[in-house]
Each structure stands twice: as C-alpha cells, then as structure tokens.
Amino acid sequence: MCSAHRPALESVTVISNERLAEHVGRVVFEAPRTAAAIRPGQFVHLRIARGAAFILRRPFSVFRAGGGKLEVLYQVVGAATLALAEAEPGDGMDVIGPLGHGWEFPGGMAHALVVAGGLGIGPMGMLVEELARLGVASTLAQGAHSADRLLARDVFEDACRHVEVATDDGSAGRTGLVTDLMDDLVAADAPDVVYVCGPEPMQRIAAAKAAQAGIPCQVSLERLMACGVGVCLSCVVETTSGLLRACVDGPVFDASEVAWVGAGEAAVRQ
Amino acid sequence: MRVRIGALELRSPVMTASGTFGSGAEYSDFFELSRLGALVTKGVSFERWRGNDSPRMAETPSGMLNSIGLQNPGVEAFCAKDLVWLADADVPVIVNVVGHSVDQYVAVAERLDSEPVVSAVEVNISCPNVDAGGMAFGTSCSAAADAVRAVRAVTTKTLIVKLSPNVTDVTEIARAVEAEGADALSLINTLLGMKIDTRSLRPTLARGAGGLSGPAIRPVGVRMVWEVARSVQVPVIGMGGIMVAEDAVEYLAAGATAVAVGTATFVDPLSAISVIDGLQQFCAVRGIDRVADLTGAAWPERTS
Numbered sequence: 001m002c003s004a005h006r007p008a009l010e011s012v013t014v015i016s017n018e019r020l021a022e023h024v025g026r027v028v029f030e031a032p033r034t035a036a037a038i039r040p041g042q043f044v045h046l047r048i049a050r051g052a053a054f055i056l057r058r059p060f061s062v063f064r065a066g067g068g069k070l071e072v073l074y075q076v077v078g079a080a081t082l083a084l085a086e087a088e089p090g091d092g093m094d095v096i097g098p099l100g101h102g103w104e105f106p107g108g109m110a111h112a113l114v115v116a117g118g119l120g121i122g123p124m125g126m127l128v129e130e131l132a133r134l135g136v137a138s139t140l141a142q143g144a145h146s147a148d149r150l151l152a153r154d155v156f157e158d159a160c161r162h163v164e165v166a167t168d169d170g171s172a173g174r175t176g177l178v179t180d181l182m183d184d185l186v187a188a189d190a191p192d193v194v195y196v197c198g199p200e201p202m203q204r205i206a207a208a209k210a211a212q213a214g215i216p217c218q219v220s221l222e223r224l225m226a227c228g229v230g231v232c233l234s235c236v237v238e239t240t241s242g243l244l245r246a247c248v249d250g251p252v253f254d255a256s257e258v259a260w261v262g263a264g265e266a267a268v269r270q
Numbered sequence: 271m272r273v274r275i276g277a278l279e280l281r282s283p284v285m286t287a288s289g290t291f292g293s294g295a296e297y298s299d300f301f302e303l304s305r306l307g308a309l310v311t312k313g314v315s316f317e318r319w320r321g322n323d324s325p326r327m328a329e330t331p332s333g334m335l336n337s338i339g340l341q342n343p344g345v346e347a348f349c350a351k352d353l354v355w356l357a358d359a360d361v362p363v364i365v366n367v368v369g370h371s372v373d374q375y376v377a378v379a380e381r382l383d384s385e386p387v388v389s390a391v392e393v394n395i396s397c398p399n400v401d402a403g404g405m406a407f408g409t410s411c412s413a414a415a416d417a418v419r420a421v422r423a424v425t426t427k428t429l430i431v432k433l434s435p436n437v438t439d440v441t442e443i444a445r446a447v448e449a450e451g452a453d454a455l456s457l458i459n460t461l462l463g464m465k466i467d468t469r470s471l472r473p474t475l476a477r478g479a480g481g482l483s484g485p486a487i488r489p490v491g492v493r494m495v496w497e498v499a500r501s502v503q504v505p506v507i508g509m510g511g512i513m514v515a516e517d518a519v520e521y522l523a524a525g526a527t528a529v530a531v532g533t534a535t536f537v538d539p540l541s542a543i544s545v546i547d548g549l550q551q552f553c554a555v556r557g558i559d560r561v562a563d564l565t566g567a568a569w570p571e572r573t574s
Contacts, residue, residue: 006299009539047537053331055484055513055537096539224327226334226536229299231292231312233338234327243320243341248296 007099007229010034014091015069017084021149023076024119025085032068034097040126041102041220041252044070044095045228049083057096058084059225059247061123061197063152070095073122073151099228100251103127103195103218109136113191113215114160115206117143117178117198121151123220123251127195128159137161139189143178143198147171162189179205186213193218196255207255217255221246271550271561273307273528275505276428276453278362278389280528282307283561284518284546287509287532288366288392288432289313289338293352294359300539304360305546307528311352313368313394316377318344322399323476328465333484333511334533335463337399337477340368345381353387362389364430368397368404372420380424390427393418393452396434396459398481408434408459411446422451430507433457433498435487440494441501448502455498456507456530458491484533485511492524499525499566513541515548522561523568 012029019025034044045057058080064071076085087093103123112131116124121142131138139162144150146169156163164181165173174181179202185191186209194210196203197220210217223235223246230248237244238259244250273283285308286294293311294303303309321341328335342348348365356363365388369375375393382388395408395417407417418431431447433440435458444455460481465474473479491510499506508526511533512518518529534541553561566572 009300054329055332055533056329056334057537224325226327226336226533227290227296228536229296229539231290231296232327232336232536233321233341234325234336236321236324236326236341 005037005098007096008033009094009096011092011094012070014087014089014093016089017087019085020073020151024149024151025074025076026063026152027072027074027084027087029070029072029093029095030068031070031095034095035065035068035070038062038065038070038098039102040130041123042098042100043123043251044072044097045099047094048080048087052079052083054080056226057228059099059228061220063122063125064129064155065126071125073119075119096228100247101249103130103252105130105134106193106216109134109192111189111191112136112138113141113182113185113189113194114138115141115178115182115194115196115198117202118145118149120196120198120202120220123197124195125152125155128156132159139164139185139191141166141178141181141185143167143181143202145169177205178202179209182206182209186215191215196220204260207258207260211256218252219255219258220251221253221258222251271546273562275430275507275528276390278308278428280307280362282546283522283528284542284549285364285507285528285530286310286535286542287530288394290532290535293356294361295355297535297539298359301543305543306361308362308364308389309356309359310364310392310530311366312342313340313366313397314342314345314348314378315340315368316345316374318342318347325474325476328474328480330463330465330482331486333482333486335465335475335480335482336460337475337480339399339477340397340404345378349381349385353385357387363387364390364392366392366394366432367421368394368400370400372417375417376420376424379421383425383427388427390430391421391425392430392432392456393421394432394459396432398434398436398460398462398479399477405434405436408443409437411442414443415446415450418447418450418452428453430454430456432459434459435490435494436462441497444498444502448504452504454505454507455502456509457498458487458494458510461487461490483511485513487511488517488520492520495521495526496524500569512545513537515545515552518545518549519552519564522564523566525566525569527562527565
C-alpha cells in the first residue's frame with residue numbers, strides 16, 4: 001500500500017528559511033521519506049498552517065532534494081505564502097508527496113536546453129542535477145525581472161555547461177524575455193530536448209520556438225489545485241487527449257499535447 | 271459504531287462526500303478504505319460530461335468555492351473502470367447520480383441497478399454548477415418529487431437524495447422526496463457563492479458563481495440537518511465542513527444518523543479516519559454505548 005514512490009503524508013520540519021529577493025524565499029525541510037522518493041519535476045502539496053482562514057494545501061515544485069532534505073523556492077503571493085515566508089527553523093508542517101508526473105529523460109539525449117522564467121526556476125534544480133548525472137550537457141536560459149531575481153545561480157553554474165540570462169530591466173544579461181535567448185542557443189547547441197517552466201505566456205512562446213525547431217519540448221504547468229492527488233478536478237489542462245489533471249497527469253506535459261489557446265489566464269490570476 | 275441507512279448497515283457512521291474522494295483509488299494510498307462507513311463516489315451521468323471552464327476552484331475564508339461542473343466519464347466508463355476497481359475494496363459503495371433531465375437520472379440509476387458492487391444511489395438534485403438539471407431539481411418541491419419518483423421506480427437499491435441548501439425552506443423539499451420513497455436524505459450540498467478577483471475585477475471562477483464548502487458552511491449545515499431531521503422519518507446524512515470528530519458530533523446531535531467528510535480530505539487525506547477514531551473516543555469517554563444514541567441528542571425533548 002505504501003511503496004516507496006507512492007504519495008504519502010509526511011510531517012516535515014523547517015531547517016532554514018531565507019529571503020532571496022523581494023517576496024521570494026528558499027525554505028529547506030527535513031523530509032526524509034519524500035526527499036528519497038521524489039523524482040525531478042514532481043511536486044509536494046504543503047500544508048503551511050493549521051487553524052488559519054486558508055485551509056487548503058499549496059503545491060510547490062521541489063527545487064532540490066537529497067540527504068533527507070527538500071528545498072523549495074517560493075514567491076509570496078497571498079496569505080499562505082506569507083505564512084510560509086514567516087516560518088522559522090523548527091516549525092512543523094506536513095507534505096503530501098511525491099506527487100505528479102515529472103520530467104522525462106529520453107534515452108540518447110546528448111544536450112538539453114532548460115528555459116526558466118521567474119519562479120519557473122522552481123523545478124529546475126533537480127532537473128539539471130539529474131541531467132548532469134546522466135552525462136547530458138545542459139544549457140540554462142534564465143529570465144527574471146532584474147539581476148537580483150535571478151535565483152540560485154550557483155546551482156546552475158555547477159550543474160550546467162553554460163548559463164545565459166535575460167532581464168526585463170537589463171540589469172544582467174540580455175535585456176528582454178528569456179525566450180529571446182532561445183534562437184541563438186538552439187542554433188548553437190542543437191539540443192535534443194527543451195525543458196520549460198515559467199509564466200504560461202512565456203511557456204507558450206518557448207513551446208512554439210521548440211516546435212518550430214523540431215525539438216521535443218516538455219513544460220511544467222502551474223494550476224490552482226485543492227486535493228493534489230487527482231480527485232477534485234480543479235487543475236485540469238486542455239490537451240490533445242482531452243482534459244488532463246495537472247496534479248497526476250502533469251505538472252510536466254509534452255508541450256505539443258497542450259492546447260495553448262486561451263492559456264495565460266492562470267498566470268494572470270496568480 | 272454501526273448505523274442503518276435504508277437497507278444498508280454501515281460499520282461506521284462516517285462516509286466520504288461526493289466529489290471529494292473520486293472513486294477511492296487515489297486515497298487508497300493513504301488508508302484502508304474498508305475503515306469507512308461507506309464510500310460515496312463522484313457524480314456519474316449517463317453520457318460523459320466535460321465539466322466547466324477553468325479556473326474551477328478558488329479558496330475563500332475557511333472554505334473553498336468550486337465549479338467543476340460534474341466532469342465525469344459517463345456511467346458505462348464508470349462501471350467498466352471505477353466499479354471494477356471498487357469490487358475489491360471491501361467498502362459499501364454509494365454512487366452519486368446526476369442528470370440534466372429526469373430521463374438521464376433514470377438511465378443512470380437503471381444501469382447501476384444490476385451492479386452488485388453498488389449498495390446505494392445518491393440522487394444529486396443539488397449541484398449548483400450545471401446549467402440544466404442539478405440544483406434546478408432540488409429547489410422545487412414538484413421537480414424534486416418528479417425526479418425521485420422516477421428513480422424510485424427503476425432502482426431496488428437504497429435511495430438517498432442529496433438536498434440543496436440554496437432554498438427558502440429545506441423541510442418542504444425533504445418531505446416531498448420522502449413521500450416519493452427516498453430511503454434517506456443527505457445534506458447539505460454546497461452553498462452558492464462568488465469571489466471577485468480584485469485585480470481583474472472579474473469573478474475568480476470562469477463560471478462566475480460556484481459552490482462553497484469547508485468549515486465556513488458548517489453552521490448552515492448543522493441548522494439544516496436539525497430542521498430536516500425533525501421533519502422526516504427517514505435517516506439524515508449530515509455534511510458540510512466536518513473537519514474533526516467534534517464537528518461530526520454536532521451533526522449527529524442535530525439529528526443526523528451518519529455524516530460525510532468532504533473538503534477536509536483535501537486538507538488531510540486521513541480526515542475521515544480521524545473523525546471515525548475521534549467519534550469512537552468521544553463515545554467511550556462519554557459512556558455512550560451506541561453512536562446511534564447521539565442522533566438528535568441536542569433536541570429539546572431529549573435534553574429536557
């Protein structure tokens with residue numbers, strides 16, 4: 001009933017919680033079971049507080065996992081993430097995890113392009129570490145509003161062969177959108193797979209560029225969800241196979257299967 | 271802990287609420303389903319229903335709004351997949367039945383009648399999230415009576431009718447469906463509500479309004495169970511915002527024979543189990559022999 005990779009409830013303890021930029025933080029949990037079981041691109045459903053007016057869990061990508069610890073990057077967008085930002089070492093919470101269908105690693109892959117916009121960097125730490133472990137050369141295209149919001153650069157400098165950045169205000173790298181970096185990187189590296197996470201309009205552009213270049217593309221989509229385990233049908237995604245659930249069929253989807261028409265609302269509503 | 275609902279004898283008075291438990295497979299990772307009094311499935315229609323556009327869910331103070339719209343694969347796919355899986359689950363199965371018309375309710379109930387895995391049907395005349403049918407049947411005495419009479423004629427299963435709180439006098443509807451042969455009543459379904467996104471100045475849910483659930487609605491549910499249980503002879507299954515055992519005690523004392531745990535399962539998959547354990551403990555501490563003795567314990571004639 002409780003095989004190692006099936007989702008389970010685990011009590012976790014905050015080990016550290018630091019502010020990385022305005023409204024952005026990194027929390028590390030002691031979570032041995034989930035940390036051992038989770039695969040790149042999967043997520044955890046975190047119960048942040050008890051007795052609060054917000055009762056639902058919040059889904060979070062796991063940035064890195066290992067040594068019994070889960071590392072999560074978060075942005076303060078409401079009461080629940082504010083409570084998370086105020087959590088202190090020693091605080092107890094609980095997670096359901098590991099959840100969802102994560103990144104795929106097709107055989108024979110020599111080079112991967114990883115494209116992350118803003119907090120879309122959230123599921124990319126485990127991804128680039130796994131790519132490195134598999135001997136796949138990875139390039140990261142990272143975009144953010146400004147230089148101080150280019151998160152966790154040290155992780156990528158270590159694990160990626162090459163990192164390119166773009167900022168809206170030009171304070172680091174190229175001025176503009178992260179997807180503006182893609183054409184040159186695709187031409188230079190001829191990646192076998194493109195991995196994408198970020199605001200939905202950005203994901204749609206990245207997916208279109210990958211499709212144009214004939215490169216398979218995986219996207220990690222964000223949806224509001226209640227249960228996180230496939231029951232409530234809050235998080236459905238329109239695909240070529242009909243409505244699929246982001247929580248169990250995703251959050252990672254083959255970009256060519258996502259029906260992007262009408263997309264972008266989710267990002268606006270965050 | 272045993273209670274009786276129609277022809278069903280349940281090992282515990284705690285069920286799952288429709289739409290919050292799928293058909294059980296997802297939560298079987300977390301506990302043995304056989305511990306439940308009964309498992310109430312997601313609503314099942316005759317044909318496949320696509321459900322509503324997204325966003326379908328919004329969190330609100332101490333609760334949530336949903337406008338899923340009863341997305342489901344239709345009764346044939348449900349029988350072929352969900353019921354086959356449930357056959358091995360060792361838990362009484364109550365199938366929530368939905369329709370846009372009386373004929374559709376009847377078609378689903380008829381199809382389910384030959385399925386031995388199904389212990390009871392719960393006729394959902396109270397979903398606020400569909401345009402035709404759903405709540406429209408549950409907010410008029412005559413429409414509710416028509417639907418229940420038609421389903422009663424084609425089912426030999428225990429027949430539960432799920433009532434809407436979005437009415438002026440829930441006891442009228444309750445008496446009307448009892449008169450047509452309902453074996454039990456379940457209430458409350460979600461309360462109609464709306465949230466506005468203050469950035470876009472548009473409703474947060476794509477559909478506009480949705481159904482409110484969670485602890486925010488518990489006092490409304492308890493009051494309505496009180497009213498209905500005092501107006502009918504058939505057992506009442508109480509639900510709406512039950513998070514812990516004390517909440518279930520409130521419903522039982524208000525007149526419910528059994529209870530259902532819904533939104534709480536999203537918060538903690540083990541909620542229903544905690545409620546079962548907590549109820550048992552409550553009875554033990556209070557020297558209550560049978561949980562059925564709690565039903566209506568708060569009524570004036572019982573407390574005087």
